[in-house]
Amino acid sequence: MREKVYEPYEVIETCLLAGKIMLQSGAETYRVEDTMIRIAASYGINQAHSYVTPTGILFSIDGVEPTKLVRILERSTDLQKVTQVNGISRTISSGVLSPNEAIQKLKEVEREPHAYPVWIQIIAAAISSGCFMLMFKGDWTDFVPACIAGGAGFTCLLYFNHLLKVKFFAEFSASLVIGLVSLLFVTLDVGKELDKIIIGSVMPLVPGLLITNAIRDLMAGHLVSGISKGAEAFLTAFAIGSGIATVLSLF
Known part of the structure; x- marks a missing residue:
């Protein structure tokens, strides 16, 4: 004491x-x-x-x-x-x-500012997008398209999140950009497998930490926080899926 x-x-x-x-x-x-x-x-x-x-x-x-x-x-x-x-x-x-x-x-x-500046976050998101594409058994020829699509999507996420302050629309816009960029690469014969490029590119947007925290809070007995974080993660997943579905349905 x-x-x-x-x-x-x-x-x-x-x-x-x-x-x-x-x-x-x-x-x-x-x-x-x-x-x-x-x-x-x-x-x-x-x-x-x-x-x-x-x-x-x-x-x-x-x-x-x-x-x-x-x-x-x-x-x-x-x-x-x-x-x-x-x-x-x-x-x-x-x-x-x-x-x-x-x-x-x-x-x-x-x-203190964020641990890493914005440009490092974008580069990391781009490289991880290409690596995720390879993890999902994509072809090496799609590595660069996946990196560019993932980097463009993450840049869009940061910009719209700062501009609109509405997380759903920022995530929807980011996935929309990823779908458009991926489709453009495949249309120009620069990329081969559209699905693998899209899957790898959206992975940096997936709310992995939210899902993990939601499960841990539920296991610890914090039901309100666990359910609300789970709902937020579901809304993020819905926004990502809606953006990709919009591109695929229109083109």
Whole structure:
């Protein structure tokens, strides 16, 4: 137990900021709740309660302090930030950081840009598209078309997601571009197997982390978060399928 007693509102702000960063960066629900409870316990508050959903965090402690809510409007995948917050949480548990110092470190993590710049993300998506195409027993002659289609689709996803702020339309537009580019390559006899090119190119759009987190949350007993993440993953899959189906039905 710490000798120094900290103000409850400082502890609450620290816990909420840590949970917010983790949830926005793609952490599982149970991991977010566990981290917040551990931070509170490290500051001498053993009766803390957290309730986390994909769109919000509720946190309270026994006493006169009111329950606080943080809304989560944007979510992405940045596991480096999740690791950094976990590191700060361990440092807090060791008794090194005060709440104010922890908040400053957490704000630095929150302000950090994405782990990789956009151009690296696009190149990685393009190369992985070609590799996925090969994994699905595609021909080496379709490697470059798959890379270009996958890179173009991922670029479209990032652009429309930034422009529209509506994930469904961004994913639908990205899959539409992938279908059009793949069809163009096959029409020009640059590519051979349309289905393999399309399958490899859409793989960077597939919500693998969402599906994994949904299953893990359901297994951990977080039914609301698990079902909602599963629904979000289904909506993403539906958007991808709709974009490809639109191209194939029109051409």
